[in-house]
Amino acid sequence: MNIAEKAFCRVFQFGFKVAIPLLPYRNPQVLNSVDQIPKILKEKGLSRPLLVTDASIRGFGITKHLEELLEDGDFQLAVFDSVQSNPTVQIIEAARQLYLEKNCDCLIGFGGGSSMDTAKAVGALIARPDASLEQLGGILRIWKRTPFTIAIPTTAGTGSETTVAAVVVDEESGHKYALMDFPLIPDVAVLDPETTRSLPPRITAGTGMDTLAHAVEAYIGRSTTKLTRREALRCVRLVFANLEKAVKNGNNMRARRNMLRASYLGGAAFTVSYVGYAHAVSHSLSGRYNLPHGETTAILLPYVLEAYGSCIYPQLKALAVAAGVAKLDTEEAEAAQAFIRAVWKLNESIGIGTKIPQIKKKDIPGLAGMAAAEGNPVYPVPVLMDARALERFYYDISEDGGTRV
Ligand SMILES: [Fe+2]
Structure with a gap:
């Protein structure tokens, strides 16, 4: 992405960030x-x-x-x-x-x-x-x-x-x-x-990881507020404490209730602070190949976090502490890597893979174009990427492309 395009995206996002307190956000009544x-x-x-x-x-x-x-x-x-x-x-x-x-x-x-x-x-x-x-x-x-x-x-x-x-x-x-x-x-x-209660484990797993992706992408973005940061951290805490339990025992009503709460908090965080490229790329894939959104996003999330690099380490450290995989005195880079590893591990423990074999190489430029059109300029992602740069994620998760970080 050239400098003028980057500047346009950042000005657009800044405008929306400044407007957050003026916009008519409201929370639904909860029953x-x-x-x-x-x-x-x-x-x-x-x-x-x-x-x-x-x-x-x-x-x-x-x-x-x-x-x-x-x-x-x-x-x-x-x-x-x-x-x-x-x-x-x-x-x-x-x-x-x-x-x-x-x-x-x-x-x-x-x-x-x-x-x-x-x-x-x-x-x-x-x-x-x-x-x-x-x-x-x-x-x-x-x-x-x-x-x-x-x-x-x-x-x-x-x-x-x-x-x-x-x-x-x-x-x-x-x-x-x-x-x-x-x-x-x-x-x-x-x-x-x-x-x-009767949700099958695979759907519990995919949708639960979607919840995690909402909170994480909102938290690492550049349009957070004090409230959305708090909601995102609470969501992450609940997902790491309850998702595996809900997947492995669907009748664990405490875990189910906590995951519903997490989903609500993740939604509240991202509706104000947006998602990021894991979602933009995931939407392009689930639209083209009719794949479940949660699972696709779950597979992409750790690759996207890794690609943003060290500029999100402070946020990843806070997420790592919320997830219980780092302490407040853990060194920042170590804590950030621990969080990414924890996302891989959680995916693995609930049966979510690391690749999407349906992806056809010839489709990748078009799909990356759709993802770029969705993400830019709206999503206040930590690192801006154009369609060409986003192509890496499709190769990362193709059956024969990329390697697990
Ligand atoms: Fe989502």
Whole structure:
């Protein structure tokens, strides 16, 4: 990246950092159980919710209790259960159609990031019927109030229950992009560990590492605040203390509850302080090859941390202390390396690999271009990289390219 491009990115990011106290960030109201939902809806005068979920979550019976509560409470419930991982424009449009047909007045996103993001994207389309999803992609393009939205994560997690973002895939181009605006922050987040009890270990592992990546990328970026630094450190502490337990024993409700809390904190940190290149590269890969976002990001995270070099050692030391792998008097470089090693080790202990064999070499320049377009100038990363520089990460994680650090 040349000097003029770097200067543009840094000025853009500085502008957003200065504006943080002026922007309408808000935290969703947090509920600890789905049992509290009917009361909240009644208080708001809402009676026709659209439940947005996926067929397997519904098939496992995870939404059944809420559906019964709402039906018994005289709500006119409509259910859209066709969400797929990496929600496409077509699926979001279909959900919007159902919302309009059933004359719904609020949204409940119940599931992983895809279900919550679909509900949020439907909200954006309802608020802005004049615009397409593509036109609403990017920063601050929604402006108007979206319908009252409740987010119920069944993974811990994407953090979507607290963020300004909804990620969408254009099925024709494979391009994955995000809608980012304040009306997308859900009004209510329900952190009920019972909803994550039946989550398979592999999904618990991938989504848990996604949570870690949110906190780490927010913390090492250049737009942190005192609050987001604190949220990120608390998130990291919780992930290192609970993720392996939640993966190895899905019925450990204490670990599940702590991971839901971690997911919420990671989401709160990154929605103000952004993510970085691990996410930008991961989005390009999961859009093209339909890979799970959490696992892909988890594989990339240690490579990206290593590539930033010594300029992030002070932040990595603080993260290492939070993770319990260094002490306050540990030498900075040693602590930083200990944190990167701890991320590798955590990945390994929960069954996440170090490579993505699906990557085709011929796709790499295009994918790196998408990652650069997502990351620059928005993400306040510690070291700026253009598409050419980002290509290294695709080679690092290709089956036959790069070596584990
Ligand atoms: Fe993520």
